Amino acid sequence: MKPSVDWSLYLVADPQACRRRTVDEVVRLAVAGGATVVQLRDKKSSTREYLQQARRLHDVLAPLGVPLIVNDRVDVAMGAGCEGAHLGQSDMPADVARQLMGPDALVGLSVDTEDELLAADGEVVDYVGVGPVFATSTKSDAGAPLGARGLRRFRSRTGLVIVAIGGVQAANAAGVIRAGANGIAVVSAICSAEDPQRAAAALRSAVEVGRGRGAPSG
């Protein structure tokens, strides 16, 4: 059965962005602070290293019920027994990934434009990563920021789960949720933080504030 996912705080764990600690340390701390989903993104390592890293993280996350999603590499996701794959527009088409991974896998898709959003098939894709919401230095090839207004427009065009990415921080996360995102995704806001657990906790609180619930009790 497809796992039920809390999309509130989605960490994109990228070794390139983890300057102070290993990816493993960052992920452990982020989850302790309140991250609810983790994506492993590694554009540099060999397939074997990517697979080994995914397995290590999955060993940590599976007992906690936190899904692990692998960026781009459906083979790595499947080989490491991960919960899903996240696909960009130049990665494997989502329907092919779905066919390989089966109905229970989580399949996510990055959409930067309304055309890409409307092309995303709700029968195939579990969520869309929408961004950049704000200006960001992590992805230098990203388009112009959507802002809260653009995010609202996207929200009005789809019933899919939206995870908002790009320049999201504790200071603006509540507004992102109010604009209609189901969750926020961050890279450097946690990976590069001096204290990833605290950074995650602050982001998670902001998400709950955006939902009008105040800080989480847990």
Place this chain on the structure above:
Amino acid sequence: MKPSVDWSLYLVADPQACRRRTVDEVVRLAVAGGATVVQLRDKKSSTREYLQQARRLHDVLAPLGVPLIVNDRVDVAMGAGCEGAHLGQSDMPADVARQLMGPDALVGLSVDTEDELLAADGEVVDYVGVGPVFATSTKSDAGAPLGARGLRRFRSRTGLVIVAIGGVQAANAAGVIRAGANGIAVVSAICSAEDPQRAAAALRSAVEVGRGRGAPSG
């Protein structure tokens, strides 16, 4: 059922090495000249491009009964419906690839040392790519050439199908077969050839000569 494969002439089609023609053209011509297996190797393209290229080649090769093997990317191989995957020592472990691809897929493994050869599991791997047999400029990170003597030593240590790679040309291919290789693999000898069909035919003839059969009649 696993396809029965003629390993005689194994073309590694790499866009980086195809300087005069497209990969599609090179592959068509090589098969017309006598190539019996094709591997697509692309270390540069996006997953989507790799998948599209694999599909295009598979459309050409499947009706001819020539298996298409994808380098490194098990997901691309599976997504494009290819016959197999070829794995290096830093790619996905062969047993994981076998598990994902099923019993009928062709799984190949590059081995550069006797230790790697002895570690190759005959229950998992269909063939080993052994090399470099001779000095080659295509893979600058390759180890010292094995020569015919090294190849004979490898032959004496395994019952697996050996495809010999690295600096193999029409002039030395017969000796490579006599040293115990089941087939020869080439990159630039075909990809960079002025006339890939003629280059393939010359290589194929040399393989048959090495087997003591003279040139193929077809």
